[in-house]
Amino acid sequence: xxxxxxxxxxxxxxxxxxxxxxxxxxxxxxxxxxxxxxxxxxxxxxxxxxxxxxxxxxxxxxxxxxxxxxxxxxxxxxxxxxxxxxxxxxxxxxxxxxxxxxxxxxxxxxxxxxxxxxxxxxxxxxxxxxxxxxxxxxxxxxxxxxxxxxxxxxxxxxxxxxxxxxxxxxxxxxxxxxxxxxxxxxxxxxxxxxxxxxxxxxxxxxxxxxxxxxxxxxxxxxxxx
Amino acid sequence: xxxxxxxxxxxxxxxxxxxxxxxxxxxxxxxxxxxxxxxxxxxxxxxxxxxxxxxxxxxxxxxxxxxxxxxxxxxxxxxxxxxxxxxxxxxxxxxxxxxxxxxxxxxxxxxxxxxxxxxxxxxxxxxxxxxxxxxxxxxxxxxxxxxxxxxxxxxxxxxxxxxxxxxxxxxxxxxxxxxxxxxxxxxxxxxxxxxxxxxxxxxxxxxxxxxxxxxxxxxxxxxxx
DNA sequence: ATTCATCAAGTCATCAGATGACTTGATGAA
DNA sequence: TTCATCAAGTCATCTGATGACTTGATGAAT
Numbered sequence: 303x304x305x306x307x308x309x310x311x312x313x314x315x316x317x318x319x320x321x322x323x324x325x326x327x328x329x330x331x332x333x334x335x336x337x338x339x340x341x342x343x344x345x346x347x348x349x350x351x352x353x354x355x356x357x358x359x360x361x362x363x364x365x366x367x368x369x370x371x372x373x374x375x376x377x378x379x380x381x382x383x384x385x386x387x388x389x390x391x392x393x394x395x396x397x398x399x400x401x402x403x404x405x406x407x408x409x410x411x412x413x414x415x416x417x418x419x420x421x422x423x424x425x426x427x428x429x430x431x432x433x434x435x436x437x438x439x440x441x442x443x444x445x446x447x448x449x450x451x452x453x454x455x456x457x458x459x460x461x462x463x464x465x466x467x468x469x470x471x472x473x474x475x476x477x478x479x480x481x482x483x484x485x486x487x488x489x490x491x492x493x494x495x496x497x498x499x500x501x502x503x504x505x506x507x508x509x510x511x512x513x514x515x516x517x518x519x520x521x522x523x524x525x526x527x
Numbered sequence: 528x529x530x531x532x533x534x535x536x537x538x539x540x541x542x543x544x545x546x547x548x549x550x551x552x553x554x555x556x557x558x559x560x561x562x563x564x565x566x567x568x569x570x571x572x573x574x575x576x577x578x579x580x581x582x583x584x585x586x587x588x589x590x591x592x593x594x595x596x597x598x599x600x601x602x603x604x605x606x607x608x609x610x611x612x613x614x615x616x617x618x619x620x621x622x623x624x625x626x627x628x629x630x631x632x633x634x635x636x637x638x639x640x641x642x643x644x645x646x647x648x649x650x651x652x653x654x655x656x657x658x659x660x661x662x663x664x665x666x667x668x669x670x671x672x673x674x675x676x677x678x679x680x681x682x683x684x685x686x687x688x689x690x691x692x693x694x695x696x697x698x699x700x701x702x703x704x705x706x707x708x709x710x711x712x713x714x715x716x717x718x719x720x721x722x723x724x725x726x727x728x729x730x731x732x733x734x735x736x737x738x739x740x741x742x743x744x745x746x747x748x749x750x751x752x
Numbered sequence: 753a754t755t756c757a758t759c760a761a762g763t764c765a766t767c768a769g770a771t772g773a774c775t776t777g778a779t780g781a782a
Numbered sequence: 783t784t785c786a787t788c789a790a791g792t793c794a795t796c797t798g799a800t801g802a803c804t805t806g807a808t809g810a811a812t
Contacts (some may be wrong), residue, residue, distance in 0.1 A: 349574060405630075561793080
């Protein structure tokens with residue numbers, strides 16, 4: 303059956319306003335109608351208009367100035383990109399992070415400093431193979447190591463994204479398949495460090511790919527159920 | 528002089544709430560205090576609380592359910608992550624996008640449907656080699672092709688990120704080194720499609736890497752000046 | 753003629769109160 | 783045990799009011 307339409311006045315008002323802005327009805331810097339007028343145009347109360355406007359302000363599309371009016375700041379909607387990424391599936395997020403892991407390892411092999419290398423080796427040693435101090439602490443130590451590899455790439459954009467994906471993936475896994483993924487052993491981790499230490503980008507990529515394959519395979523198996 | 532602090536109750540309330548959520552005061556799926564209580568806690572009216580909550584809902588942190596309450600949906604602040612990525616350098620953003628290009632081409636080689644292949648070939652043909660219709664139109668056609676490769680990977684997270692990076696990179700390039708990057712020719716593009724058509728992931732990765740190398744080298748040269 | 757303080761209208765910011773719609777757990781009859 | 787009913791709690795929405803701020807007009811002082 304067709305699901306009943308659950309309407310939400312504020313959401314409708316927000317989308318109406320957004321589409322008017324994106325369509326260019328008002329140019330950048332131009333003033334949009336005041337709250338009372340928008341209230342009439344959208345047939346909702348001023349409070350609802352204010353909530354809609356506030357959302358668009360937070361997304362960088364509008365700009366309110368007390369005593370003056372509300373103005374169009376931008377007609378490009380880019381703020382929701384990562385929100386949409388969060389709503390994609392676990393497999394997609396995992397693969398995207400793996401793409402970062404791969405290229406970061408390659409760049410790390412080309413650029414790592416001795417300090418980077420020390421850091422990676424230290425974190426790998428601290429990581430341990432067993433779940434000392436609880437699985438949560440172990441996951442945290444494991445992530446610290448992987449992040450140090452990305453950090454050795456010297457690429458801040460990839461570091462930021464890696465953090466984002468790690469948080470998003472952790473959240474999703476907790477909500478779904480908690481704790482059923484295989485954990486590559488210390489040797490698989492060491493292979494990555496060795497390749498980076500040897501400044502061998504191709505071997506670094508191969509090591510990460512070998513590392514990822516069994517985890518991704520298990521992930522696909524779990525998700526297909 | 529220190530600019531006078533212009534405070535805005537709704538913004539303050541939003542940030543207070545956001546930091547409480549990010550700090551983990553309420554776990555995911557947990558219910559936050561009701562509007563009246565938040566109104567007391569934050570010392571603002573219910574209307575202001577509603578505006579703050581609405582913003583956090585639009586950013587994916589909260590979730591309101593009429594008749595039931597307001598719940599924590601996520602503790603990841605993706606809007607801030609994007610801002611930080613935007614502030615990284617052009618080289619970092621380019622490399623991050625290249626990481627997506629590489630893995631997307633590999634996945635596309637494994638998963639592309641005949642329809643994907645048709646789409647890629649059509650867009651590559653439309654792209655042309657010369658700047659017919661102006662360089663801006665050419666860039667648009669070029670991007671449409673590259674996006675079709677990412678689309679063939681079947682990974683929505685990578686598509687969203689690719690769009691974001693493309694917008695960010697375009698913006699930065701316009702503001703800085705406009706039009707001085709080498710443009711790989713039709714043959715380099717065709718090599719990618721051929722590898723994907725042959726379902727050869729390794730060759731697809733190699734083709735993209737060969738494609739990227741000269742552009743990235745020139746980019747580094749320009750940025751080092 | 754120019755400068756500048758003052759003022760009034762318009763606008764957003766915020767508050768308070770009220771009603772409606774919806775969810776959820778408790779209650780009690782079948 | 784099952785299921786309809788109910789009451790309390792919560793968000794959704796509206797209405798009216800007051801305060802704070804911006805802006806252009808006005809007019810006096812220079």
